[in-house]
Amino acid sequence: MTATHISPAELRTAAPATDARALTGKRRIAFASFVDENYLPGFLVLLRSLALSNPGVCEDFIVLHDDLKPSSVAQIRALHPRVSFRRVDADHYDSYAKGDQDNYLVRKAYFILDVFKIRDYDTVITLDTDMVVLGSISELLSLREGLAAVPQFFYGQHKLNSGLLVIQKEYLSDEFYAKIDHVGRTGAYELDKHDQGILNAVLDGDFVRLDPRFNFVKRRLSGDLPVPDDTAILHFTGRHKPWQGGEAGYDKAQERWREFDMTDAELHAAYLAAGGTTHRDLLVHYGTPYVERTGDVNAARRVALAHIGAGDYQAAVDIMERVHIPVDEAWPHEVYGHALLAVSRYEEAKAQLLLATAAPNRAATAFARLALISWVHGDDAASHKYALQGLTVDPTHRAGRIWHQRTISVPAQQSGSAAEQLAHVAFYMDRQGNAGDKLLPESVRLAFDPDTTNRRWHSVHAHRLFDEAALERVNARRGMVIGGGGLFIPDTMPNGNSAWQWNVPDELLKRIDVPIAVYAVGFNAFDGQSYRAQRFRESLRLLVEKSAFFGLRNHGSIEKVRAMLPAHLHDKVRFQPCPTTVTRQLVAGWKDPATRDDTILINAAYDRASLRFGHDYGYFLAQMAKAVRELGDLAEVQCVAHSLDDERIAFDLRREHGVSMPVIPMYDFENDEIRELYARTKLVIGMRGHAGMIPFGCGTPIISLISHPKMAYFLRDIERPEWGVSVHDRNLAEVLVERSRDLLADHDRTVADVHGRQQELWKITQANAAELRTVLGG
Numbered sequence: 195m196t197a198t199h200i201s202p203a204e205l206r207t208a209a210p211a212t213d214a215r216a217l218t219g220k221r222r223i224a225f226a227s228f229v230d231e232n233y234l235p236g237f238l239v240l241l242r243s244l245a246l247s248n249p250g251v252c253e254d255f256i257v258l259h260d261d262l263k264p265s266s267v268a269q270i271r272a273l274h275p276r277v278s279f280r281r282v283d284a285d286h287y288d289s290y291a292k293g294d295q296d297n298y299l300v301r302k303a304y305f306i307l308d309v310f311k312i313r314d315y316d317t318v319i320t321l322d323t324d325m326v327v328l329g330s331i332s333e334l335l336s337l338r339e340g341l342a343a344v345p346q347f348f349y350g351q352h353k354l355n356s357g358l359l360v361i362q363k364e365y366l367s368d369e370f371y372a373k374i375d376h377v378g379r380t381g382a383y384e385l386d387k388h389d390q391g392i393l394n395a396v397l398d399g400d401f402v403r404l405d406p407r408f409n410f411v412k413r414r415l416s417g418d419l420p421v422p423d424d425t426a427i428l429h430f431t432g433r434h435k436p437w438q439g440g441e442a443g444y445d446k447a448q449e450r451w452r453e454f455d456m457t458d459a460e461l462h463a464a465y466l467a468a469g470g471t472t473h474r475d476l477l478v479h480y481g482t483p484y485v486e487r488t489g490d491v492n493a494a495r496r497v498a499l500a501h502i503g504a505g506d507y508q509a510a511v512d513i514m515e516r517v518h519i520p521v522d523e524a525w526p527h528e529v530y531g532h533a534l535l536a537v538s539r540y541e542e543a544k545a546q547l548l549l550a551t552a553a554p555n556r557a558a559t560a561f562a563r564l565a566l567i568s569w570v571h572g573d574d575a576a577s578h579k580y581a582l583q584g585l586t587v588d589p590t591h592r593a594g595r596i597w598h599q600r601t602i603s604v605p606a607q608q609s610g611s612a613a614e615q616l617a618h619v620a621f622y623m624d625r626q627g628n629a630g631d632k633l634l635p636e637s638v639r640l641a642f643d644p645d646t647t648n649r650r651w652h653s654v655h656a657h658r659l660f661d662e663a664a665l666e667r668v669n670a671r672r673g674m675v676i677g678g679g680g681l682f683i684p685d686t687m688p689n690g691n692s693a694w695q696w697n698v699p700d701e702l703l704k705r706i707d708v709p710i711a712v713y714a715v716g717f718n719a720f721d722g723q724s725y726r727a728q729r730f731r732e733s734l735r736l737l738v739e740k741s742a743f744f745g746l747r748n749h750g751s752i753e754k755v756r757a758m759l760p761a762h763l764h765d766k767v768r769f770q771p772c773p774t775t776v777t778r779q780l781v782a783g784w785k786d787p788a789t790r791d792d793t794i795l796i797n798a799a800y801d802r803a804s805l806r807f808g809h810d811y812g813y814f815l816a817q818m819a820k821a822v823r824e825l826g827d828l829a830e831v832q833c834v835a836h837s838l839d840d841e842r843i844a845f846d847l848r849r850e851h852g853v854s855m856p857v858i859p860m861y862d863f864e865n866d867e868i869r870e871l872y873a874r875t876k877l878v879i880g881m882r883g884h885a886g887m888i889p890f891g892c893g894t895p896i897i898s899l900i901s902h903p904k905m906a907y908f909l910r911d912i913e914r915p916e917w918g919v920s921v922h923d924r925n926l927a928e929v930l931v932e933r934s935r936d937l938l939a940d941h942d943r944t945v946a947d948v949h950g951r952q953q954e955l956w957k958i959t960q961a962n963a964a965e966l967r968t969v970l971g972g
Contacts, residue, residue, distance in 0.1 A: 217750075217906035219920025220808055221316040223335060224254040228282065228306040233323040234266050235437035235455075236430075241273040242461050243327040243454040245480075250471035251331065252276060254315070258308050260284045272458055275479035282308040291381025292388075303388035304378070309361065310371045318366065321427070322357040324435055325409075326451045329426035334360050334408065335809045338924055341365045342402035344409035352399040356390040357429045358409040360402075370396075415447045459487065466493055474500040482513065491517050495526040498533055505685045507536035524553030528560045537690035538659075538697070540567050551583075558588035565597035570659050570697065574601040600624055610649035616642065616970065617667070617674040617708070619654045619696055621681070629836040629860040630774070630884025631679060633868050637773040638678050638713055640780040641959060642966065657687040660698040665705055673709045673970035676737075678747060678772055680718025680883070680904065682755070684730070693730035700736055709969050711743040714772045716883075716904055717751035720805040731758050738763050742969040745770025745962060750907030770962050771911070771955040774884060777869060777891030778949075779956045786893055787874050790941075794825055794877045794934065795834040796855070797885035798843040798899065806881075806901035810922050817926035818843065819851035824931045828938055829876055834858045836882050877937060879930065881921070883908070890952065895937045895944045897930065912951040 225244075229237045237257075244251070255277045257270060262279070270277055287304040294300060309320055319334055321327075334342075341361050343354035364370075373396045377383050383395035406414075410425045412432060421428060428450060434441035436451040456464070462484040465476065481497035484490065494517040501510035510533035519526045531546030544567055550560035561584030568576035578601035584594035618639065623632040635653075639646035652671055654664060668674055681695040689697040738744050738759060744766050746752050756764045778784050798818075799806065807814055825831050833844040833855040840861075847853040860868060872878060872889040880886045881899040887908060890896050898905040898918040909918045917937075919929045937944045 217903045218900050219922040220901075221338075221810065221922055222254075222314065223317045223319070223809065224256050224312070224315045226256040226258060226306075226309045226312070226318050226320050227323050228258040228302070228308075229262065229270070229323055230260060230302060231263065231266060233435075234262075234269070236325075236435060237323040238269060238273060239437070239451060239454045240321060240323055240325055240327065241270070242456065244321075244331075245273070245461070245476055246454065246464055246468060247327045247329060248331055249465060249468045249476065250473050251335065252473035252475040253335075254278065256280055256309075256312065256318070258282050258305060260302070260305060273461070275475045280308070283311075287378070290378035290392075291385065293385030299388055304392075306356075307371075307374055307378075307389050307392070309359075310366060310374060312366050315366065316363045318359075318361045320356075320359040320361070322429060324430040325357060326428050326430075326454060327426065328421070328428055328450060329407070329424065331408070331426055332809075334358075334404075336812060337402070338362065338810075338813065340402040341397065342404050344404045344406050347406070347411050347413060351403065353394045354390070354397070354401050355409050355411065355429075356393050357411075357431070358404075358427060359393075360404070412441075412444055412447055415444055418443050418445050420446045421450050458483070462487075466496070472496075472500075474504050478504075478509075485513060485516060489517050491519055491523055491526050495529045498529050502529070502533060502536065505688070507533055507688055507690070511537055511539075521549060522552070524550045524556040524560075528556045528563070531560065531563060535563060535567060536688040539690070540571070543567060554587060558584045558591040558594055560584075561587070562591060562593035562597055565594070565601075569597060569601065570657065572658060572661070572663070577601045596624060609647070612652070612667075612670040613672060615648075615650055615652045615671045617652045617654050617671045619656050619674065619676040621656050621679060621686075621695065622653060626838065626861045628882075628884075629863060629868055630882060630888060632861075633865050633888060634679050634772075634774065634884070636865055637777065637780065638675065641713070641773040641776075641963065642675065642970075644782055656681060656696040657689075658697060659689075659691075660696070660702050662702070665702050669705075669707045671708055673711065674706065675970075676710065676712045676715065677745075678714030678716070680716040682715060682730075682734075682751070683718035690729070692733040694733065698733075700733060703733070703736055703740060706740065709742040710737075710740050711745075711966055711970060712737065712741050713743070713745055713966075714747040714770045715745075715751070716747045716772075717754040718902075718904060720802055720902060734758055735760070735763065738766055741766065743962070743966055744768065747772040748904065748907035748911050750903055750910070768962075769911075769958060771959060772887050772908075773891075773959070774887045775891045775908075776952055776956045776959055777888065778893055778952065779959075781869065790876050791874045792829045793875045794829045794831050794879065795858070795872075795875050795889075796822070796831060796843070797834050797836060797840060797878070797880035797882055799836075799881045799885075799901070800839045800842050801837075807921060814921045814926065815843075815846055815850055817923075817930075819847050819853045820927035821930045822847065822853050822855065824927070825934055828934060830856075832856045832858055834860050834871070834878070834880075834885070836885060837861050840882070876941060877934060879934070881905075890948060893945060893948055893952070895941070895948055897933055897937070912955070914947075914951060 227237060255274050257277055257279045259279060260282055282305040290304060292300050306320060309318055312318055337360050339362055343359050345351045346353045346355045374392055377392050377395045384391035407424050407426045409427055409429050411429045430436055436448045440448040462480040465480045466484060477500040478497055481493055485494045485497060494513050497513045498510040514530040514533060527546045528550035531543045531550060534543035534546060547560045547564050551557045561580045565577040565580035568580060577597055581594050581597035584591055585598060620635040621631055622635060636646050639651055643650050684693060686695060691697050691699045745768050746755060749769060752767050756767050773780060822831050835841045835857055838861060841857050844855050844857045869892055872894055873892040875894060877895050878889040879897045879899060881901055883904050886896045886898045886905055896917055898909060899921050900906050900918045901921045906918055909915045919926060923929055
């Protein structure tokens with residue numbers, strides 16, 4: 195299959211600028227069932243079995259229905275946190291030719307066909323309500339092509355059993371539904387097979403065949419045979435359903451169904467007792483009422499951790515406040531302390547964390563969080579002390595080592611006159627920290643002044659509490675610059691004061707007297723990431739009101755932020771590209787390389803991996819293995835790691851696919867080394883935002899592996915959306931290799947195009963700089 199070139203205009207038409215899923219290509223997956231009152235008992239068992247057999251799976255569940263009682267709806271909602279209800283168009287199917295009019299199924303069996311009207315999901319998995327899930331269904335979630343089903347037991351491989359269908363987006367279309375309608379109305383199908391007969395007539399054997407264990411029909415067990423151990427989904431076909439008394443000769447199968455015929459309280463307890471990975475949404479949904487009912491401390495701890503993992507820190511505090519924590523229960527104290535820290539209740543957090551240090555298995559983490567609290571408050575000596583105490587317990591503890599290194603030698607802050615300095619609020623990266631974040635503060639300063647040292651700048655770390663002393667220091671300067679980078683994100687260093695990365699209380703922000711310039715900041719939240727929306731909106735509005743200049747680094751961020759502001763503030767929010775994208779213009783004496791290394795650099799990011807990859811990481815890795823092999827014919831392929839975790843792609847490719855790449859530890863590089871390496875290579879294929887923006891700014895062609903909207907935003911801004919490909923793309927390897935070949939075929943022309951796109955960003959930067967000189971002086 196040949197990859198298709200999509201023009202910028204076509205891409206802009208395809209999706210709104212801030213439609214995150216459309217921009218990243220992340221698949222939306224849902225389960226679906228048709229449910230009525232007669233089959234409700236079966237459906238409730240199906241939901242319980244799905245949760246207990248696959249505790250790490252929680253996708254949206256669409257309940258198709260023609261009418262359900264409010265009490266039935268409540269029962270369903272109690273079992274699944276992401277359920278939605280859609281009424282079927284029952285009358286529509288009355289026009290279909292049908293068989294025996296006395297059969298109960300002659301009308302309602304067709305209603306599941308409404309699933310083919312769904313347009314807001316990429317993959318829909320239908321489950322009949324007389325099924326019970328007994329094993330892992332992860333293989334179904336990873337399917338990406340075709341319409342998949344298990345062939346019928348009695349009729350050979352040509353016909354499918356419609357009890358379970360895995361339907362991809364190309365079948366969720368008006369065209370396919372029209373085919374269903376045509377067959378249904380003409381009666382050109384086996385009338386006694388209802389919906390299944392129609393699908394078999396339409397498909398005529400053209401479906402992806404699944405292993406029978408995913409729809410293991412009861413009839414295979416005639417004579418009371420035991421259910422095979424590898425059965426993933428058991429299907430109670432036929433007239434006699436387990437909730438109606440069952441059928442003689444199938445006792446062992448029906449016993450498996452009865453395992454999940456339990457009360458909600460029993461379900462909650464069973465889920466919390468289940469081993470393996472649990473899903474945050476299910477853990478919260480089942481764990482919260484369990485904690486309310488039992489007061490179980492360890493259950494509360496697990497629910498709190500699920501809230502913390504989702505960025506809902508106040509909910510984590512709330513659940514821990516509901517239980518009594520014994521003094522010697524270290525882990526709950528540590529988790530409670532973590533949650534309190536995240537909402538800026540620092541003294542209470544400190545008390546909980548000190549209690550947690552009593553247990554050797556939690557002490558290192560607790561001491562690291564105590565070190566963080568002290569550092570946030572500007573007490574480097576106390577932070578260093580706590581870090582050392584933690585390292586005494588566990589010398590390998592990563593967070594403890596970070597705090598120890600951060601406080602081991604604090605550089606002198608001021609070398610110039612305060613009146614000549616700008617205060618600079620930024621995220622200042624540690625040794626072996628993210629290379630992009632390390633380079634960014636210097637790049638921002640270069641946009642204002644060739645001198646990036648403390649002679650002209652007063653550093654204000656965004657993550658430190660902005661207190662009275664910090665306010666006094668800032669107000670002594672001639673202005674304040676905030677940025678750049680993705681400071682509008684809730685979870686890197688959460689706080690309850692602003693709900694974004696600068697830990698500033700409103701009352702102190704109001705008292706800043708010097709001009710404020712927000713510069714090249716990004717709205718960095720992932721699709722589906724939790725925000726303390728009200729607190730963030732209030733802080734954001736105040737910041738915009740106080741700012742003399744408010745520039746965001748892409749138009750996607752502009753639209754997101756404007757949507758949170760009153761209309762009269764919208765015009766204050768303007769475009770200021772990230773200064774890393776105009777590096778060639780900012781760095782004094784910059785010279786483009788006369789020759790380049792014959793290399794292609796690849797970067798992949800693993801922070802918030804579930805939000806980046808969903809169920810598709812195995813697919814992504816396989817596609818990257820194929821791409822790396824083929825790209826090796828064009829140049830030497832190397833892995834460039836912006837952070838330690840970025841090295842994982844090299845390890846995973848070698849372990850899973852036997853593909854090796856040299857690893858470049860860019861996290862150890864100084865800023866000049868970062869720029870030099872990116873300027874010398876021929877092409878960078880990067881997932882991190884700055885693995886695209888920095889090489890672009892150095893004049894190097896890029897292809898973005900899009901797993902976050904921000905890179906799609908950037909590529910739209912430079913009118914080159916074709917320089918990006920989603921990590922979920924069905925033809926990822928093929929597209930990646932083809933676009934790489936295109937960019938490398940006439941490299942000089944591609945570089946010239948990069949320079950031209952960069953020049954447009956530079957014009958905007960220069961225009962803004964003229965205004966900023968008026969605002970800030972200097």
